[in-house]
Amino acid sequence: MSESIFQGKLIQELKRIFPECLIVKNDPNHIQGIPDLLVLYNNKWASLECKKSSKAKTQPNQKYYVDRMNKMSFSRFIFPENKEEVLNELQQTFIP
Numbered sequence: 001m002s003e004s005i006f007q008g009k010l011i012q013e014l015k016r017i018f019p020e021c022l023i024v025k026n027d028p029n030h031i032q033g034i035p036d037l038l039v040l041y042n043n044k045w046a047s048l049e050c051k052k053s054s055k056a057k058t059q060p061n062q063k064y065y066v067d068r069m070n071k072m073s074f075s076r077f078i079f080p081e082n083k084e085e086v087l088n089e090l091q092q093t094f095i096p
Contacts, residue, residue, distance in 0.1 A: 003052040006080060007036060010050060014039060017087065018094060033061025035075060041094045046074035054081045 011023055014037075024038040026047075035047035047069045049062055056079065069075035074093045078086045 001052060001080065003050055003056070006052055007050040010048070010078065010083070011037070013087070017091065031065075033059055033065045035062070035066060035069065039090075044073065044094050046076075046090055046093065048075070048086070049077045051077055051079040054079050 014021060014023060018039070018041050020041065022040040024040070026034050026036060026038060028034065028036075035049040037048040037050065039046045039048065047066070049058075049066055051058075058077075062077075066075045066077060074090060076082075076086045076089070
């Protein structure tokens with residue numbers, strides 16, 4: 001599965017799990033390495049960097065921004081192999 005197909009399916013799943021959320025696709029040309037998605041839910045937020053697999057290459061600065069944004073709120077690399085784990089963690093963050 002390509003990253004864009006995975007990302008599209010993930011967006012639909014996020015909307016199903018968190019019906020009132022807003023999902024913003026970030027422009028990779030604005031800040032190189034910024035995570036793909038910003039998920040806004042009530043008074044909380046998360047960023048997600050989508051990858052087509054756990055073995056997919058990361059771009060320069062992606063780890064930096066995922067780590068930095070995780071210290072602020074919640075941020076993860078997400079791919080098919082860890083999707084359920086990340087979504088469970090996100091649910092615990094958004095709905096304690």
